[in-house]
Amino acid sequence: MNLIETRDLSLRYSGAPVLSHVDFSISKGEIVTVVGPNGSGKSTLIRALLGVLKPTRGSVMRKPGLRIGYVPQRLAIDASLPITVARFLSLPQRQSAETVSVVMARVGVEGLETRQMTALSGGQFQRVLLARALLAEPDILILDEPTQGLDHPGVESFYRLVEEVRQETGAAILLVSHDLHVVMRASDRVICLNGHICCEGSPEVVSEAPEYRALFGVGTGGALALYRHEHDHDHDHVHDVPDHDPADGALGAEGHVHGDHAGGRR
Numbered sequence: 001m002n003l004i005e006t007r008d009l010s011l012r013y014s015g016a017p018v019l020s021h022v023d024f025s026i027s028k029g030e031i032v033t034v035v036g037p038n039g040s041g042k043s044t045l046i047r048a049l050l051g052v053l054k055p056t057r058g059s060v061m062r063k064p065g066l067r068i069g070y071v072p073q074r075l076a077i078d079a080s081l082p083i084t085v086a087r088f089l090s091l092p093q094r095q096s097a098e099t100v101s102v103v104m105a106r107v108g109v110e111g112l113e114t115r116q117m118t119a120l121s122g123g124q125f126q127r128v129l130l131a132r133a134l135l136a137e138p139d140i141l142i143l144d145e146p147t148q149g150l151d152h153p154g155v156e157s158f159y160r161l162v163e164e165v166r167q168e169t170g171a172a173i174l175l176v177s178h179d180l181h182v183v184m185r186a187s188d189r190v191i192c193l194n195g196h197i198c199c200e201g202s203p204e205v206v207s208e209a210p211e212y213r214a215l216f217g218v219g220t221g222g223a224l225a226l227y228r229h230e231h232d233h234d235h236d237h238v239h240d241v242p243d244h245d246p247a248d249g250a251l252g253a254e255g256h257v258h259g260d261h262a263g264g265r266r
C-alpha cells in the first residue's frame with residue numbers, strides 16, 4: 001500500500017490551474033525527488049499531500065495513521081521573538097531535555113540547546129528543522145527545498161545526513177529540490193513537474209528524457225551540465241552562511257565530489 005497517493009489531482013488558487021491531472025505515489029522506504037522550475041507547483045503539490053490545500057478535483061489518499069515529518073521550504077523566525085533551539089524543538093509538543101539532546105546529536109547540532117534560533121548558521125538552522133521533523137518519528141519525511149541558501153558543502157552534508165536517517169529509520173523520503181546532481185544519486189525515482197508530470201522514472205531515465213532536458217537545459221555532461229545550469233545564479237540567502245560552519249564542515253573535507261563540481265562550473 002502506498003503511503004501517499006494522488007489520483008488525477010488538479011488544483012488552482014484563483015486563476016489558472018497550478019496542478020493538472022497529477023497521479024503521484026510514494027511507498028514505504030522509497031526516496032522520491034520532485035524537480036521542476038520555480039513556480040511549477042512543487043510546493044503546492046506538497047501542501048496538497050499534507051492536506052493543507054484541498055484539490056480542485058481528484059483525490060489525495062494518505063495511509064491511515066501515517067506519521068509525516070515535514071521540513072518547509074521557508075521558515076521565517078521573527079528576530080524580535082527570542083526562542084532557543086531547545087524551546088523550538090519543544091513546540092508544539094513538549095519534549096524532554098534528553099529527547100531534545102539525542103535528536104540534536106543525531107543531526108549534528110549537539111550542544112546548541114541554549115542558542116537563539118536566529119543566531120544559527122544556515123546549515124545549523126536546516127538541521128534543527130530536520131530534528132524537529134524527526135521528533136514525529138515519521139513514516140515519511142517531506143523536505144521542500146531544504147537546502148535553499150546553503151553553500152555547496154552544506155548541501156552535500158545535509159543530503160548525506162538525510163540518507164543516513166533514512167537508512168536508520170526506514171522512513172520514506174519525498175524531496176523537492178533544485179540540487180539535481182546531489183539528489184539524483186540517492187533517488188529511487190525522480191518526478192519532473194511543470195504543472196503536470198512531464199516525465200518520471202529512475203534518475204538515469206529522467207535525466208535523458210527530452211521533457212526534462214527541455215526544462216533544465218541541454219548540456220553535454222548529463223548531471224554535471226545540469227549542475228552548472230542550476231548553480232550559475234545566486235541563491236537567495238535566507239540565513240547567513242558563515243565560511244566555516246561546524247555543521248557543514250565535516251563533508252567539506254572530502255574533496256572528490258567537489259572536484260567534479262568545480263570542474264562543472266567552469
Ligand SMILES: Nc1ncnc2c1ncn2[C@@H]1O[C@H](COP(=O)(O)OP(=O)(O)O)[C@@H](O)[C@H]1O
Pocket residue numbers: 013014018036037038039040041042043044045
Ligand atoms: N497561496 C497562493 N495563492 C495564489 N497563488 C499561489 C499561491 N501559492 C503559490 N501560488 C502560485 O502557484 C504557482 C506554483 O507555486 P509553487 O507551488 O510555490 O511553485 P514551486 O514550489 O514549484 O516554486 C506559482 O505561480 C505561484 O505564484
Ligand SMILES: [Mg+2]
Pocket residue numbers: 042043044073144145
Ligand atoms: Mg516551492
